[in-house]
Amino acid sequence: ETLVSVLLLPGLLPTLILTALAPILTSHVIGSTRSAFIDKGFAGRDLLKATSDLVPESAGLPTSILYLLLLCLFVPFRYGAAAGRGAHLAGKGDDVWEAWELAKSNAPDGGWSGAMKGRRGFPHHELATYLSSLLSILSSVMLGFLDDVFDIRWRLKMPIPLLASLPMLVVYRAGRGGTSVVVPGWPAFLREILGNNIVNLGPLYYLFILLLSTFCVHSINILAGINGVEVGQALVIALSLCINDILYLDPKAGEPGSFASIELRDRHLFSLGLLLPFCGCCIGLLSWNRYPSLVFVGDTFCYFAGQVLACAGVLGHFSKTLLLFFVPQLFNFALSLPQLAHLVPCPRHRVPDVDLETMRLHPSIAVFPKEKPARPITVLVLRLFSALRFVSLEWEEAEEEGRQERQKGKKKRLASTTNLTILNALLVFRGVETRRSGSIIKQGSRLRGPAITELGLFWHVMIVQIA
Numbered sequence: 163e164t165l166v167s168v169l170l171l172p173g174l175l176p177t178l179i180l181t182a183l184a185p186i187l188t189s190h191v192i193g194s195t196r197s198a199f200i201d202k203g204f205a206g207r208d209l210l211k212a213t214s215d216l217v218p219e220s221a222g223l224p225t226s227i228l229y230l231l232l233l234c235l236f237v238p239f240r241y242g243a244a245a246g247r248g249a250h251l252a253g254k255g256d257d258v259w260e261a262w263e264l265a266k267s268n269a270p271d272g273g274w275s276g277a278m279k280g281r282r283g284f285p286h287h288e289l290a291t292y293l294s295s296l297l298s299i300l301s302s303v304m305l306g307f308l309d310d311v312f313d314i315r316w317r318l319k320m321p322i323p324l325l326a327s328l329p330m331l332v333v334y335r336a337g338r339g340g341t342s343v344v345v346p347g348w349p350a351f352l353r354e355i356l357g358n359n360i361v362n363l364g365p366l367y368y369l370f371i372l373l374l375s376t377f378c379v380h381s382i383n384i385l386a387g388i389n390g391v392e393v394g395q396a397l398v399i400a401l402s403l404c405i406n407d408i409l410y411l412d413p414k415a416g417e418p419g420s421f422a423s424i425e426l427r428d429r430h431l432f433s434l435g436l437l438l439p440f441c442g443c444c445i446g447l448l449s450w451n452r453y454p455s456l457v458f459v460g461d462t463f464c465y466f467a468g469q470v471l472a473c474a475g476v477l478g479h480f481s482k483t484l485l486l487f488f489v490p491q492l493f494n495f496a497l498s499l500p501q502l503a504h505l506v507p508c509p510r511h512r513v514p515d516v517d518l519e520t521m522r523l524h525p526s527i528a529v530f531p532k533e534k535p536a537r538p539i540t541v542l543v544l545r546l547f548s549a550l551r552f553v554s555l556e557w558e559e560a561e562e563e564g565r566q567e568r569q570k571g572k573k574k575r576l577a578s579t580t581n582l583t584i585l586n587a588l589l590v591f592r593g594v595e596t597r598r599s600g601s602i603i604k605q606g607s608r609l610r611g612p613a614i615t616e617l618g619l620f621w622h623v624m625i626v627q628i629a
């Protein structure tokens with residue numbers, strides 16, 4: 163009985179039907195567009211395979227377009243009947259504001275749900291929220307595809323998602339989006355300084371939301387390079403968020419005895435409407451992108467996925483919970499910062515290095531050129547990372563600093579570091595050594611064969627994610 167009443171919650175049934183269709187349709191669309199991408203030159207070599215066959219790139223484009231079309235298909239199912247009612251009332255010269263007030267006062271919690279209903283039952287605000295998500299996601303897809311085509315510079319890539327998220331922010335504010343956070347109880351002095359438990363961050367909170375969407379968009383893209391990891395992480399985060407949403411689907415919301423208000427439940431329903439079809443599309447894409455990859459997802463998918471997750475989190479009003487599910491990406495982002503800020507040289511690809519004879523993975527390295535040695539602050543940060551076993555450093559004797567010092571055996575120069583990504587850090591942590599000048603110093607990994615090695619790394623990330 164409860165299950166039936168949950169299924170009858172507004173919009174859930176159409177969402178479930180679209181979610182069931184999504185994997186089949188995505189897989190079909192990718193299969194039928196693969197050759198077109200190769201023909202147009204959208205293809206790349208798998209860096210961790212012995213073959214030099216080209217794999218079609220940008221499979222995120224058909225996936226994201228299909229997803230957006232599925233969401234467009236959802237609109238008439240969810241809002242069609244209400245729109246008919248609205249038109250009927252409008253024809254009778256119904257006063258908009260009167261109806262708005264009526265709907266507000268009819269809503270059990272008098273607030274968001276009232277505003278959502280607007281004109282005699284038509285959920286104007288909810289539709290505006292939905293459409294602003296579509297707009298943000300569409301602009302991310304566009305940016306991602308442009309990045310695939312033109313390799314856009316980081317100084318442009320960073321601010322574009324900020325601007326693209328502005329409509330979403332305005333809609334968040336209109337939906338009574340809170341700007342307060344609970345001050346943590348630990349360390350204790352925080353509450354002493356900030357006073358009560360809740361602090362209103364005001365405009366700073368909006369800035370946080372804007373930065374959050376930029377972070378989500380880029381963080382998936384830089385945790386990439388082994389088969390299936392881009393889609394895999396997006397799918398795991400989305401599934402975790404869906405479970406979180408389902409916990410709020412109480413059909414008796416708003417009634418005495420229920421923990422959830424209608425407002426809270428509707429927000430989570432909205433977020434499910436974005437996330438469930440997204441999971442469906444990811445499953446279809448993963449069937450092509452898992453090891454051995456028959457397509458690459460391209461930056462289009464990474465930007466698209468990040469924006470879907472950001473929209474669901476922000477407009478579902480659980481942006482801080484969202485960050486909890488991004489912990490591995492946060493770690494990878496923080497670790498990457500010295501390379502993104504060019505304090506440490508950032509090669510075009512930072513994925514682990516494969517030894518084609520043994521098919522084992524080794525951490526890849528970034529070399530400090532002799533004419534541009536590492537700054538003292540960089541050395542300090544890298545020493546810290548090295549102490550934590552995130553990176554492995556290579557030192558060489560300094561040449562120019564004078565023979566005397568070298569004779570004393572003092573002066574050493576930082577020659578290279580393993581690349582600052584979570585994938586390399588996992589290998590370093592396991593004790594796998596870097597291949598330097600083609601020779602393997604020590605084989606620390608017990609994992610053999612490309613499939614097992616990649617799956618092993620993949621699951622490392624996933625387990626952290628699930629935890």
Ligand code: UD1
Nearest residue numbers: 206207208209210383384386387388389461510511512513
């Ligand atoms: C990001 C990373 C880069 C990483 C690359 C690989 C940063 C700052 N950038 O760059 O370090 O090397 O992703 O995805 O962290 N590829 C594979 N196997 C895969 C997926 C991709 O070999 O499973 C290779 C293919 O050659 C493909 C290329 O990566 O053509 C795609 O790279 P792209 O997405 O354009 O790299 P970026 O996002 O710029």
Ligand code: MG
Nearest residue numbers: 383386460461
């Ligand atoms: Mg990429």
